[in-house]
Amino acid sequence: xxxxxxxxxxxxxxxxxxxxxxxxxxxxxxxxxxxxxxxxxxxxxxxxxxxxxxxxxxxxxxxxxxxxxxxxxxxxxxxxxxxxxxxxxxxxxxxxxxxxxxxxxxxxxxxxxxxxxxxxxxxxxxxxxxxxxxxxxxxxxxxxxxxxxxxxxxxxxxxxxxxxxxxxxxxxxxxxxxxxxxxxxxxxxxxxxxxxxxxxxxxxxxxxxxxxxxxxxxxxxxxxxxxxxxxxxxxxxxxxxxxxxxxxxxxx
Numbered sequence: 001x002x003x004x005x006x007x008x009x010x011x012x013x014x015x016x017x018x019x020x021x022x023x024x025x026x027x028x029x030x031x032x033x034x035x036x037x038x039x040x041x042x043x044x045x046x047x048x049x050x051x052x053x054x055x056x057x058x059x060x061x062x063x064x065x066x067x068x069x070x071x072x073x074x075x076x077x078x079x080x081x082x083x084x085x086x087x088x089x090x091x092x093x094x095x096x097x098x099x100x101x102x103x104x105x106x107x108x109x110x111x112x113x114x115x116x117x118x119x120x121x122x123x124x125x126x127x128x129x130x131x132x133x134x135x136x137x138x139x140x141x142x143x144x145x146x147x148x149x150x151x152x153x154x155x156x157x158x159x160x161x162x163x164x165x166x167x168x169x170x171x172x173x174x175x176x177x178x179x180x181x182x183x184x185x186x187x188x189x190x191x192x193x194x195x196x197x198x199x200x201x202x203x204x205x206x207x208x209x210x211x212x213x214x215x216x217x218x219x220x221x222x223x224x225x226x227x228x229x230x231x232x233x234x235x236x237x238x239x240x241x242x243x244x245x246x247x248x249x250x251x252x
Contacts, residue, residue, distance in 0.1 A: 001184050014056045020046035042194070060063060068092050068101035070156055077234040087244075089118040090237060097213035103234035110144035112172030112180060113151040117242040121250035124150045135159050135169035144171055154184050155190065178206035178227035180236065184243050188216070193246050218242055 066072055073080055081101060082089045091149035092099045117124065131140060138148050139238075148169050150155045159167030189196040194216065199208050206227045213219040218239050223229075231239075244250065 032059035048140055067099055069098045071101045077238040080237040083241055084237055105233050106230045107172045107233055107236045109175050110174050114147040115240050116156055117150055119240040121247050124160045135167045136166050156186055175232055176228050177223055180231055181219055182209040184218055185209055185212050
């Protein structure tokens with residue numbers, strides 16, 4: 001872990017320039033292409049979105065209190081949680097007559113597939129709601145069937161390869177920090193938000209993706225030091241909110 005921390009203390013001036021054929025990352029999902037856009041490029045993009053953020057912040061101030069009994073202004077990701085709640089992207093859980101968010105609850109791949117589409121402002125297509133199946137372990141009656149299939153059609157998830165037949169999705173598995181950052185980098189690349197033509201081959205595979213994620217403020221240096229840590233709902237909300245902001249709040 002100390003070695004990872006040293007590797008991931010990345011200068012804001014660093015950008016990845018190497019071009020290679022990306023390897024399989026061992027998780028079943030093939031890493032997306034990615035040369036790191038510079039911090040200056042990312043900051044220029046965020047500056048262009050500043051007006052949209054100010055509007056969102058003004059709207060946020062109109063919410064006097066959090067609807068969740070376990071979320072307040074001291075909660076990590078408070079503003080992101082509130083914006084995504086207002087947009088109907090995330091919901092809470094009713095327990096004993098109270099609405100709770102469970103900010104420390106771990107996020108599954110199934111849940112992530114829905115949130116990723118929301119971050120990219122992508123609606124579920126008619127094709128994604130019907131057979132054929134994409135994954136051997138995702139049947140049409142499962143709530144995330146359409147989300148996992150749409151994410152596959154968009155190229156965000158590819159699943160885990162089996163020796164024979166279609167891949168598995170393993171929707172019940174938690175998603176790690178590195179895995180979600182990798183997918184969100186692909187979301188930004190495909191949306192033309194950042195220019196990521198290729199990714200250097202590294203061991204471990206996630207280092208260049210985390211570098212891009214740090215520059216894009218998807219993840220902090222401290223979080224990136226533990227890339228295989230399962231993501232919490234609060235952390236996921238921050239990442240999804242950031243990407244949605246880069247998409248100008250889905251207003252385009």
